Amino acid sequence: MPAWAHDYSTGSLRIIHPWSNASPPGAPGVGYMVILNEGSQPDKLVSVSADFAQVSAHKTTVKDGMVQMTPMTDGVEIPANASVSFEPGGLHLMLMNLSTPLRSGEERPITLEFEKAGSISVNFKVMGMGDGEAMDHGN
Ligand SMILES: [Cu+2]
Numbered sequence: 001m002p003a004w005a006h007d008y009s010t011g012s013l014r015i016i017h018p019w020s021n022a023s024p025p026g027a028p029g030v031g032y033m034v035i036l037n038e039g040s041q042p043d044k045l046v047s048v049s050a051d052f053a054q055v056s057a058h059k060t061t062v063k064d065g066m067v068q069m070t071p072m073t074d075g076v077e078i079p080a081n082a083s084v085s086f087e088p089g090g091l092h093l094m095l096m097n098l099s100t101p102l103r104s105g106e107e108r109p110i111t112l113e114f115e116k117a118g119s120i121s122v123n124f125k126v127m128g129m130g131d132g133e134a135m136d137h138g139n
């Protein structure tokens with residue numbers, strides 16, 4: 001299977017291409033993926049967790065030129081027959097207090113828990129250094 005093509009299924013959901021960026025020491029990490037709901041019922045991502053970091057779902061918005069991150073404290077709705085993208089500049093998983101920095105080539109397991117589809121552990125592939133995504137999060 002090509003590196004870019006990994007995905008997972010639970011219930012009527014598919015978790016497509018979970019990935020992350022290498023993170024500088026001391027900086028938080030990020031997680032991206034696409035969640036596709038092939039079912040006729042909406043579902044909801046209610047919690048995210050990992051043993052190597054504190055994970056939460058955030059949304060990045062730009063308001064009056066200021067970049068803000070809003071924690072998705074009520075979860076993330078996954079509408080029926082639709083997909084939700086976690087991607088740079090939008091929804092993302094925030095990985096705080098990393099036990100060790102994320103390194104290119106690693107895979108890190110994160111558990112996603114859905115209201116209907118239950119929980120599933122997916123491996124986030126860590127992509128190479130040199131892009132600025134992880135830096136955008138600051139502190
Ligand atoms: Cu964030």
